Amino acid sequence: MFKTNNEKIGKHLGDLIKNSEYKNDRQFCIAYLTLRDGEANPDDIQKMQNRICQIKNGKKGVQIEDLPIFSDLLGVSFEDILSAGTALTPVLNRKTNYSIAFSKDPVEWEAYILRDDKLILNPDEYDKTAIDYALEAGNYPFLKYLTEKGYIWFVGEDKKEYYLGFGAGTSIKRREIGFLDTLDSRMKSQDDLRFKMIALAIRDNDLEMLSVLHAREIPLLYTINPIQHWTLKDKQLPSSSNVEQMIDRIAASENTAISYFFEEFDTEAELNSLRSTFVFPYAGQVLDALISSKSTFESKLFLEKAIEHNKKVQRKLQKLVDKSKASCKELYSVAPNNNYYDEAYFRREAWREYYFYPENGFIAYYMPFYSKNTTGFITNVINVTVSSKDKEVQFLIDELKKTYNTFIKQYEKKEA
Missing domain, CATH: 1.10.260.40 (lambda repressor-like DNA-binding domains)
Structure with a gap:
């Protein structure tokens, strides 16, 4: 009382x-x-x-x-x-990171963002921010509100920051020095949050958001180019429950969304502005999910796309190798004792700068520096790990594996 x-x-x-x-x-x-x-x-x-x-x-x-x-x-x-x-x-x-993450009221969202104590910029006692909770709760309207208002972004405008979490960040102002307000740095260092957001965008069929999120890309693509790619050796693609959820959502989505992830796209290397063409690094895992779920029509459709991509890369590779071999022959044709240089030598020289990374499916090639109009490329190819009882699907699986194994055999022959 x-x-x-x-x-x-x-x-x-x-x-x-x-x-x-x-x-x-x-x-x-x-x-x-x-x-x-x-x-x-x-x-x-x-x-x-x-x-x-x-x-x-x-x-x-x-x-x-x-x-x-x-x-x-x-x-x-x-x-x-x-x-x-x-x-x-x-x-x-009392409003907390947890409670606001479940709110459906834009007025409450805005009031929480504008609080002087900046709760939204900091993790709670469970080391989770409002963004973490909203992603877990699947509160896509709240997350989309934050991105459309420019309060947060999962992909920044400066490509120089793409190597680390795609330059994610927040425009919500921190307090005076002495307070942590760590949301910006947490977002920059946790690209896994973007995978969660991609899964939610797919669930809500928001194809425009997929483009905003650079959903087909990973930061790794902005750290490699045809000349510098040694970091790919023994490197696995990012793996987590959020990645698995994203892959499952893609495989369960409409064909329009799946098609987006099987289209080729370009990136620009920071070092020398060379543009490289890639396909979604997890395309093979999406195919595995489609085949395992017995989505026969979709499996055949996207297996055919994957086969065509691999064959296209093979044609590009062979064309540059042939040009390299021709340049090598021309160079040594005027060299003393040129009869010492045979076809085997020219072949070795042409394939010298070919690399294949089976851990992640990337290949790189660069013509010898003495070649005319020297150029090269780096890309990735697609493979699957499952089989199917459907004869047509299995035929396409075998065809895809054949194209993939070609890159392996070429590299093994070069290294022998």
Whole structure:
């Protein structure tokens, strides 16, 4: 039990408002009316200010209908308000990273973003931010609101930052030095969050968002080029439950979405601005999922696309190798004792800078530097690991494996 009166309640309410994110009565009244009515016009703001002033002076009491809104805005319990701060109980409606992640109300989202204590920029006691919880909860409207308003981005504008988490970040301003407010750095270092967002965009059939998220790409693609690719050796593609969920969502989506992930795309290497063409690095795993789920039509359709991609890469590779061999022959045709240089020598020279990385499916080739119009390329090819009882699907699987194994045999022959 507690005893109090309007004067004590009013004084306590005034202190709560003063120490809150609203700072003054007018801002508090605007937040009150916005939460209650969805808007705050000047006349209502003035009336509300007058009523708050009377409550603070003890001339009026707090109404029952005020309590839920006061409690929500000020982050205190009903008991705290009515006891003038003498009876404290846990606040079940206090906004947290967890609760806001489940909210469907844009007004609540905006209020949480604008809080002075910047809760949205920091992880809670479970080391999770509002973004983490929203991705887990699948609250796509909230996440899309944040991205469309420019509060967060999973892919930045500066390609120089793509090597690490695609330059993800936030525009929500940090507090003064001394506070952590680590959301920006967390987003930059956790590309896994982007995989979650991709899965949600696929679930909601938001193809435009897939493009914004660079959904077919991984940061690794911006760290390699036809000359520098040694980091690919023994390197596995990123793997996590979020990646697996993304792959499963792709395989279960409409053909329009699946097609997006089987289209080739270009990236530009930072070192020398060489443009490289790739296909989705997880395309083979998507095919595995389609085949395993017995999606016969889709399996055949996208197996054919994968076969054509691999054959296209093979033709490109052979064309450059042939040009390299011709350049080598021309160079040594005027060399002394040129009869020492035979076809086997020219073949070895032409294939010298061919590399294949079976751990991730990337291949790289660069013509010898003495060749005319020296050039090269780096790309990736597709393989599958499952089989099918459907004869047509299995025929295409065998055909795809044959194209893939060609790259392996060529590399083994070169290394022998």
